[in-house]
Amino acid sequence: MTVVDDSIPVITVDGPTASGKGTVAHRVADELGFHYLDSGALYRLTALASARHGIDPDDVSALAVLAETLDVRFRDQRIWLAGEDVTDAIRAEAIGNRASSIAVHKAVRQALRALQRGFKTAPGLVADGRDMGTVIFPEADLKVFLTATPQARAERRYKQLIEKGFSANIDSLMLDLEARDARDRTRAEAPLRPAEGARVLDTSGLNVDQAVAQVLEWFAQVQYPQGA
Numbered sequence: 001m002t003v004v005d006d007s008i009p010v011i012t013v014d015g016p017t018a019s020g021k022g023t024v025a026h027r028v029a030d031e032l033g034f035h036y037l038d039s040g041a042l043y044r045l046t047a048l049a050s051a052r053h054g055i056d057p058d059d060v061s062a063l064a065v066l067a068e069t070l071d072v073r074f075r076d077q078r079i080w081l082a083g084e085d086v087t088d089a090i091r092a093e094a095i096g097n098r099a100s101s102i103a104v105h106k107a108v109r110q111a112l113r114a115l116q117r118g119f120k121t122a123p124g125l126v127a128d129g130r131d132m133g134t135v136i137f138p139e140a141d142l143k144v145f146l147t148a149t150p151q152a153r154a155e156r157r158y159k160q161l162i163e164k165g166f167s168a169n170i171d172s173l174m175l176d177l178e179a180r181d182a183r184d185r186t187r188a189e190a191p192l193r194p195a196e197g198a199r200v201l202d203t204s205g206l207n208v209d210q211a212v213a214q215v216l217e218w219f220a221q222v223q224y225p226q227g228a
């Protein structure tokens with residue numbers, strides 16, 4: 001039986017790739033002094049480790065063991081895998097695509113569940129991903145679903161990759177995004193979709209400050225409902 005500690009507030013921010021959820025969730029966590037969980041990083045870490053160990057993306061049992069025994073540390077905005085700083089390595093497009101492929105497996109998702117739940121500690125948590133509101137933190141106080149047009153998302157991803165020193169092509173990025181979205185949305189296990197009661201925010205025409213302000217306003221509304 002799962003014991004749910006409802007005294008620790010949780011905000012979930014789900015959405016498709018490059019919808020801005022990472023940036024927005026991180027900023028909201030900073031503003032509130034909450035912890036931040038980038039759940040996609042855990043799938044990317046499993047993907048990177050599996051590539052390095054030569055594990056096939058369909059070898060479910062080997063992937064599940066790998067996910068369950070990930071030697072990962074988040075510190076000072078950096079991500080460490082078995083003592084190596086892999087913060088940039090896990091952002092490569094090939095690793096993102098591999099992450100999406102291995103994320104279809106129920107055993108892999110199950111293996112990462114406890115690790116993700118462990119991030120729920122005082123004074124609160126902002127968690128971003130695909131199934132934060134639907135599966136991992138269904139008890140969340142506020143559930144947000146971010147969207148943006150494929151064009152806006154491809155442009156954002158292009159900028160991120162160039163800034164990190166990766167080469168990128170906007171047309172192939174767009175095709176990649178659409179293929180990854182289709183896989184994430186149609187998989188049987190924890191498909192990407194807005195959680196029940198989620199507030200949907202289209203960030204195509206918003207800057208980061210505006211999106212963050214909207215999430216903070218919604219959170220204030222659920223924390224201090226009018227008349228309470």
Ligand code: DC
Pocket residue numbers: 017018039040041043044096099100103128129130131132180184
């Ligand atoms: O958010 P991201 O692009 O870093 O995630 C990489 C992949 O990991 C994504 O395409 C699907 C998978 N993922 C998932 O299935 N569930 C999550 N909560 C987060 C990511």
